[in-house]
Amino acid sequence: MNIKSKIINETIKSIDLLNEDYLKKARQRLDSLTKPKHSLGMLEDISSRIVAIKETVIPTIEKKAVFVFASDHGITAEGISAYPPEVTAQMVYNFLDEGAAINAISMQTGTDVYVADIGVNHDFPDLKDLLSIKISRGTNNFLKNPAMTSVNAVKSLESGIKIAEKSALHGYDLIAGGEMGIGNTTSAAAVICLCLDLEASEIVGFGTGIDKETWILKVETVDKAIKKYGKKNMSALDVLSSVGGYEIGGIAGLMLGCAKSRIPVVADGFISTAAACIAIKLCPAVFDYLFFSHISSEKGHKLTLEKLNARPILDLDLRLGEGTGAVLAFPIIEAALSVYNNMNTFEKAGVSGEKQ
């Protein structure tokens, strides 16, 4: 499917695979430091990748942000969620009041929190840290009609790209996408199934805590959606408009925009990984700029990460979303860079190397 959007097409075109020279330089530096080779495992992978993303041999992180994209979902009419839909708007106020989990974790890790109303079924007044990018007051029930028009799917991606571009101008150099949207694990499951050709029952989970009966209904709902919209060589935009959510499009756009600006971008849990599926389907090279922060306890997340060949940083049984897992991984990423930048080399420290 041809995307009628200059900004999306230009963004995709600008995202290159990482430069092998920088990866090699990073490897050399890491191997010169006072530790057995590769003994810092994933920390070494993280720092190498950031060297190559930022194309600098002194990679630093100065300013961190999480963007919580909030949106409502018409699919909640099918009774697939444990919480009523009005919780989406209530939680937006809670974020802005700094009372949610994402605020507490961001406070601890020195991360700025912004909330983007990309499709909440509520009119917010102007509020500090609230980005008003509402496309509509929520998606359609995708069992009846496509979740959104393709024009709106494009808009959601563009919104995310624009946020990444502004963030780069403001000096943010580590970014996470989070989300809030009652019903969005159902939408995300459908997105993942259509992107990766998986079965509903493999991917649908218990979301915020539904019972077994509701889970069966949720599987059926996603199954129906796959049957209704699934087709060979379905484009990312088709998937997004058929069963997606505005927040999923927004996060996918954020990922693309960050990659364009050479900013490492951290995926959160299940919804965020659905967004990554869209972003990767649009532009496979974006994968190199993505860090998968954690493996959530939402049923299908593990399999999805495996299919994407993504190794998550944390595994803490989180299933909250909001960006919590992503921001929790920030200190690990920063520690990886501190190791890279601040350790002595064998030579400088006068430490003997391995026996020959």
Place this chain on the structure above:
Amino acid sequence: MNIKSKIINETIKSIDLLNEDYLKKARQRLDSLTKPKHSLGMLEDISSRIVAIKETVIPTIEKKAVFVFASDHGITAEGISAYPPEVTAQMVYNFLDEGAAINAISMQTGTDVYVADIGVNHDFPDLKDLLSIKISRGTNNFLKNPAMTSVNAVKSLESGIKIAEKSALHGYDLIAGGEMGIGNTTSAAAVICLCLDLEASEIVGFGTGIDKETWILKVETVDKAIKKYGKKNMSALDVLSSVGGYEIGGIAGLMLGCAKSRIPVVADGFISTAAACIAIKLCPAVFDYLFFSHISSEKGHKLTLEKLNARPILDLDLRLGEGTGAVLAFPIIEAALSVYNNMNTFEKAGVSGEKQ
């Protein structure tokens, strides 16, 4: 075996199982916060446990330290290590020069680093942040004679307890034990096998990076030690003096001392877990005060953690020691407390709960 040490016996006697009332209070608070119940997984377990350890409903962490216990090992004479023994002393200088991985990670996480010379085969001058608690210039080759006398095993435990007590006086309220000692994965493997009745081949790993041939020699070495010293109902002190290291005793003492002072104490990797085996064998209740920071890529670590019923916080293929994994887990622990202390309740935020 009766331990002839007032300080050890009093410490063990003073360590109580956690108070169930505090665990219940913590659970109630966590369930009142604006998130689905249990949706923050391990973060909720961590904060509950710290509430009960500190016996306060407003648990905070103000000051963090890692103590790197350094010691040499006579067993290196058997040729079981990839690095020459003089690296132990060289690395102590590197720690004090702030050039090692533990320094870089501690810098990033706001952790004070202290180095304890508990048995390095080198005479250090007086240096800032170096605690001189040398017992001797390294252990004996335990294939020939017990690694240390039982008097020295007691001394190593006492040293760790005393460091914990001083730390409490200085206001440290989150503590990790780290280590440096060429040869100590061999000693730790033997300690673990004797404590948990495991086979050498299940537990011995590749340490700092030995080849397959050296690994076979290392397995044989530990196997011989098990045959030489192993007996029914072997006491923790017997294990420590037969095949242990001073740093292993020091860390075990640190764990006991922290528990006595109600300070959460974080185990690092393989060596630190061997120390935990000693501490738990001396006093099973200490387990409640211990956080296992990560599962290292050292072969036997996973099985050891399983046997201890310990769930590690991170899994990043680290195999460096020094306390690196423990200090890397500090921000996760702090984020868990930030969630506990700073989130809004459903009531305060006016957010709807689950549908009935």
